[in-house]
Amino acid sequence: MLAVRDKRDKRAFAALFDHFGPRLKGVAMRSGLSSGQAEDMVQDVMLSLWRKAHLFDPTRAQVSSWLYQIARNRQIDILRKENRPMPEALKAESEVTEESTSEALGLEQEVGALKAALAKLKPAQREMVEKAYLGELSHTDIEAETGLPLGTIKSRIRLGLEKLRHELDGIRKP
Amino acid sequence: MTSITHHIPDQLLLDYASGRMTEAFALVVAAHVSLCDDCRARLSAHEMTGGAVLEAHDSAPLSDRLRHSVLSQLDDAVDDAPVYQRSSIFPAPVMEALKGRPPKWKPLGRGVRQSILKHGKSGSVRLLYIPPGLDMPDHSHGGLELTLVLQGAFSDEGGRFGVGDVEVADHEVEHKPVAAKGEACICLAATDAALKFNAFIPKLFQPIFRI
């Protein structure tokens, strides 16, 4: 992603497209979009990644979480004809320092642990987490139905947020 | 802003991240997150989880046509959407809802003013201006309501709400809010569509208008 951001590397972008495109389409189709509509959405989301790459900050987000946000915005727009207001962006740190590299690495490890926790869930539990994050069920619905799967995920999130909070400490907005 | 003590509950942050939340409430969440590093970190954690869910999701094969189409558009020039900046007490998402202009206040009696930002079938969101020291009779809520303080403060049974604080009120909450003395209280308030009766006026301030 940094090659896309800093060098406008089209081959690196194509690799991201090949990795995330089919997953984005899978997510779009489960919301009831046809294959054609889902592909239109994939196109919008991936082009938006390319055009907004200068805003990407690896110390605060992963490509996957960034794409997740863009994809949710597109889906709200397509299915509900609503715009989703977004928080003010923090100033992206464009300089690569030793500190920012280790922060980005830390975030990557955190997300790796999160993915491992997701992979260990039973299929039914994973389905619940998917439904929550793809807007099909609320947190409360999930707790009412099982009360189970979010436990593991939550402890992961708590770790993640502790770390993020620490990193955000001291960041002053422009 | 270390003085913020009332935050967005976790389940509402998840509803925001997943896109379930309607635009009116999402504006209050976006405005609070703009002011609150704590909620920004918690929201980021949800978005990371969302990203992990996306990565682990089943794929659907793409047509060759799509890949070609996307890659051929990389050099196209595009118009940048306007980017709004924070202006005085209004965080950027509020400025965006105002389209960069100052609020158009409409008087509602007893010195109270409102400026409606969005009103639709899924909910409404507005700015409210409450003169200092104004108190309101006891009343209870209908649907969900989120109120973010942008200037001044108010107090009720839930505590004191100053700049950056969010009050989350549902039908179980009884209210007797009083605006603090000193500066006028300016809030961003969102209500849901459940408020069919008088959807234009948030429950929090309905008693003032004797409805």
Ligand SMILES: [Zn+2]
């Ligand atoms: Zn907060």
